[in-house]
Amino acid sequence: MKKFFVMATAAVLSLSLLAGCGTTGATSNGGGSSAGGNLKIGADLELTGGVAMFGTAAQKAIDLAVEQQNANGGLLGKQIKMDYADNKSDPGESTNAATKLITQDSVVAVIGAMTSGNTLAASQVAIDNKVPLISPTGTADKVTVENGQVKPYIFRACFIDPFQGQVAAQFAANTLKVQKAAIFIDQKSDYSIGLANAFSTNFKSANGQIVSQEKYVAGDKDFRPQLARIKSSNPDVVFVPGYYGEVGPIVKQAREMGMNQAFIGGDGWGSPELFNLASADQLNNCYYVNHVAIDDPSMADFVKAFKAKYNQDPDSFAALGYDAARLMFQAIKDANSTNGDKIRTALENLKGFKGLNGDITMDPKTHNPIKDAVIIKIENGKNVFMTKVSPK
Amino acid sequence: MHSITELLQQLVYGLSLGSIYALIALGYTMVYGIVKLINFAHGDVMMVGAYMGWIAITVFHFPFFPAILFAMIVAAIAGIIIERTAYKPLRNATRIAALITAIGVSLFLEYGGMLVVGAQMRTYPNVFPETMYNIGGIIFKFGDIVMLVTALVLMLLLHFTVQYTKIGKAMRASSFDMEAALLMGVNVNTTISATFAIGSALAAAAGVLYGIYFNSIDPLMGITPGLKAFVAAVLGGIGIIPGAMVGGLVLGITESLVSGFGASTWRDAVAFLILILVLIIKPSGLFGKNLREKV
Numbered sequence: 001m002k003k004f005f006v007m008a009t010a011a012v013l014s015l016s017l018l019a020g021c022g023t024t025g026a027t028s029n030g031g032g033s034s035a036g037g038n039l040k041i042g043a044d045l046e047l048t049g050g051v052a053m054f055g056t057a058a059q060k061a062i063d064l065a066v067e068q069q070n071a072n073g074g075l076l077g078k079q080i081k082m083d084y085a086d087n088k089s090d091p092g093e094s095t096n097a098a099t100k101l102i103t104q105d106s107v108v109a110v111i112g113a114m115t116s117g118n119t120l121a122a123s124q125v126a127i128d129n130k131v132p133l134i135s136p137t138g139t140a141d142k143v144t145v146e147n148g149q150v151k152p153y154i155f156r157a158c159f160i161d162p163f164q165g166q167v168a169a170q171f172a173a174n175t176l177k178v179q180k181a182a183i184f185i186d187q188k189s190d191y192s193i194g195l196a197n198a199f200s201t202n203f204k205s206a207n208g209q210i211v212s213q214e215k216y217v218a219g220d221k222d223f224r225p226q227l228a229r230i231k232s233s234n235p236d237v238v239f240v241p242g243y244y245g246e247v248g249p250i251v252k253q254a255r256e257m258g259m260n261q262a263f264i265g266g267d268g269w270g271s272p273e274l275f276n277l278a279s280a281d282q283l284n285n286c287y288y289v290n291h292v293a294i295d296d297p298s299m300a301d302f303v304k305a306f307k308a309k310y311n312q313d314p315d316s317f318a319a320l321g322y323d324a325a326r327l328m329f330q331a332i333k334d335a336n337s338t339n340g341d342k343i344r345t346a347l348e349n350l351k352g353f354k355g356l357n358g359d360i361t362m363d364p365k366t367h368n369p370i371k372d373a374v375i376i377k378i379e380n381g382k383n384v385f386m387t388k389v390s391p392k
Numbered sequence: 393m394h395s396i397t398e399l400l401q402q403l404v405y406g407l408s409l410g411s412i413y414a415l416i417a418l419g420y421t422m423v424y425g426i427v428k429l430i431n432f433a434h435g436d437v438m439m440v441g442a443y444m445g446w447i448a449i450t451v452f453h454f455p456f457f458p459a460i461l462f463a464m465i466v467a468a469i470a471g472i473i474i475e476r477t478a479y480k481p482l483r484n485a486t487r488i489a490a491l492i493t494a495i496g497v498s499l500f501l502e503y504g505g506m507l508v509v510g511a512q513m514r515t516y517p518n519v520f521p522e523t524m525y526n527i528g529g530i531i532f533k534f535g536d537i538v539m540l541v542t543a544l545v546l547m548l549l550l551h552f553t554v555q556y557t558k559i560g561k562a563m564r565a566s567s568f569d570m571e572a573a574l575l576m577g578v579n580v581n582t583t584i585s586a587t588f589a590i591g592s593a594l595a596a597a598a599g600v601l602y603g604i605y606f607n608s609i610d611p612l613m614g615i616t617p618g619l620k621a622f623v624a625a626v627l628g629g630i631g632i633i634p635g636a637m638v639g640g641l642v643l644g645i646t647e648s649l650v651s652g653f654g655a656s657t658w659r660d661a662v663a664f665l666i667l668i669l670v671l672i673i674k675p676s677g678l679f680g681k682n683l684r685e686k687v
Contacts, residue, residue, distance in 0.1 A: 050512070245608065248515075
C-alpha cells in the first residue's frame with residue numbers, strides 16, 4: 001500500500017512536470033507571432049549599478065518612443081510591449097539578462113546594452129538565437145566588428161570610439177590650437193583604450209605631441225599621484241576618455257592641485273551626476289565629444305515630448321535610446337515581419353533615417369550608423385552646444 | 393619623479409590615504425588581538441559608516457562632528473550585532489569556520505547594502521571649505537588636515553582607552569590569556585563586544601573621512617580599502633595597535649610613491665607583494681616580537 005502511494009505520487013509529480021514543460025513551450029513559440037495583441041521587444045539595460053544613469057535614461061526614452069509608436073497604430077498591426085531586464089552594469093549579468101529576454105520572454109528584438117562591455121557580453125546570445133540587437137551607446141569598435149568580420153544581428157545607434165577619439169583630437173589641435181596633450185586612461189576599459197588610441201594617432205598626425213600617458217582603474221578614488229605626474233609633464237590639454245564616475249573626481253582633484261588646463265573627453269562624461277562630483281567652477285574649461293546636444297535646435301521636438309512626460313530634460317543616453325528604439329521599429333516595419341533574419345536585412349539597408357541629430361544611414365559592412373558628432377563645452381555648470389562634426 | 397617638491401607632494405597624498413588605512417587596520421588588529429579572527433567584514437563596516445555619515449549630512453543636515461559621531465555610534469552597534477549573531481556562536485569552533493563566516497558577513501553587508509541603498513554611487517556634499525594651501529610648491533587642502541588630525545586624535549583616544557581605562561585593561565587581559573582573564577572575573581563577552589564596537593566605530597570614522605575626501609561612496613567601496621588595511625595590519629604585526637598605525641601610513645605612502653614613479657598599474661600589485669613578503673620574511677610583522685603584550 002505504502003509502495004503504491006509512493007509510486008502514485010511520483011507519477012502525479014512527473015505528470016505535472018511534463019505539463020509544466022508543455023505550457024512554457026507554448027508561450028515561447030507564441031511570443032513572436034501571437035495574434036491579436038503584442039509585439040514583444042526586449043531591453044537589456046543598466047538600470048542599477050555604476051552606470052545606472054545611462055540605462056534609466058534610455059528606459060524613459062524607449063517608453064516614450066513606444067508610446068508614440070503605439071499611438072500611431074503600433075507595428076505590423078500590433079501594439080509594442082517592452083520587456084526590461086536589468087544587467088546591473090555588469091557584463092556577466094548582461095549575458096543573463098539577454099538570455100532571459102530571448103529564451104524566456106521570446107522577444108522579437110533586443111535594445112541594449114548601453115556600455116560596450118555589457119553589449120559584448122550580450123551579443124553572443126543574440127547571435128546564437130538569431131535575434132537582432134541594437135546598442136544605443138556601445139561605442140567600442142568590436143561591438144559590431146570582430147577580427148574584420150561584421151557580427152550578424154548586432155547593430156548600434158551611435159558612432160564608434162575611433163570617431164570620437166578623432167573628433168576630440170581634431171578639436172584639440174584645430175579649435176583649442178594646442179600641441180601638447182596628456183592622456184589619462186582607465187586601463188581595464190575597452191572603451192577608454194579605444195578612444196585613447198584614436199586620439200593619440202589623430203593628434204600626432206595633426207603635429208601634436210603626447211607628453212604623458214597615465215592609467216587608473218575604474219572604482220579608484222585617489223587620482224592625485226598620477227595627476228601629479230601629468231602635471232609635471234606640463235601638457236596644454238588632458239584627454240580623459242572615462243566615465244563620469246571617475247572623470248568627476250579626476251577633474252576635481254586636478255583643479256585642486258592647481259592644474260588649469262583644458263580637460264577633454266568622450267560621451268562617457270555625459271551625465272548630470274558629473275556636476276555633483278566636481279563643482280561648476282572646476283568643470284569650466286572642459287569639453288567633450290557627444291552624440292547629441294540637448295540645446296541643438298534639431299532636437300527640440302524630442303526634448304519637448306520628453307519634458308512633458310517626465311518633467312525633466314533628456315540627456316544624450318535618452319536621445320540615443322530613443323533613436324535605437326525607432327531604428328528597430330523602422331526595421332521591423334520595413335521587414336514587415338518579426339523574423340530575425342528579415343529584420344536584420346532591413347536594418348542593414350536602412351538609409352536616410354531621420355534621427356534626432358540628423359540623417360542616419362546604416363553601413364552594411366560594419367553595422368555602424370554614419371552620422372554627426374557634437375562638441376559640448378561645459379560652462380558654469382551647464383552643457384553648451386558648441387559645434388557639429390560630420391564624419392570624413 | 394622630477395624633484396624633491398614632487399616627492400614631498402606624493403608623501404602628502406600618501407599620508408592622507410595612509411591615515412584612512414591606519415584607522416581601518418586598527419579594527420582588524422584589535423579584533424585579531426582578542427579573538428584571533430581576521431574579520432573580513434571590517435571593510436564593509438567602513439562602508440556602512442560612510443553611508444551613515446552620508447545620511448547624517450544629507451538627510452539630517454548635521455555638521456561634520458555630529459555626523460562622524462552618529463556614523464561611529466551606528467557602526468559600533470552594527471559591530472556588536474555582527475559579533476553577537478555571527479561570531480559569538482562560533483567562538484569555540486575552528487578558526488577557519490569563523491573566517492568563512494566573516495567572508496559571509498562581508499558579502500551580506502555588500503549585497504544587502506546594494507539592495508537597501510541601491511548600487512549606484514552617491515556623492516557626499518562639500519563639508520569642508522575648499523581652501524587650498526601652498527607651502528613651497530606643495531599643495532594640500534583643508535580636508536587633508538582634518539583627515540590627518542581626526543585620525544591622529546582617534547588613535548590617541550584609542551591608546552588612552554586601551555592603556556588607562558578599566559575596559560582597556562580588560563581588553564589587554566583577555567588578549568593575553570582569555571581563560572585566565574575569565575577566572576579573574578573579567579567579563580570576556582562584554583570585553584569582546586567592546587572591542588568590536590571600538591573597531592567598528594574607527595572604521596566608520598574612516599568611512600566618513602573617505603567619503604568626504606573622495607566625495608563618492610558605493611556599496612562595494614569597502615572591499616579595496618578593507619584588503620589594503622588588512623595588509624597594513626599584517627605589515628605592522630597583526631594584533632599590535634601601534635603596528636597597525638605605522639603599517640597603514642607606510643602602505644599609503646608606498647602606494648602613492650609607486651604611482652608617483654609612473655607605475656600606477658603596479659600600485660595594487662605592490663601592496664599585495666608587501667603582504668607576501670611580510671608573510672615570508674617576518675610573519676610577525678614590523679612590530680612583532682615574541683610574547684609581546686597584545687590587544
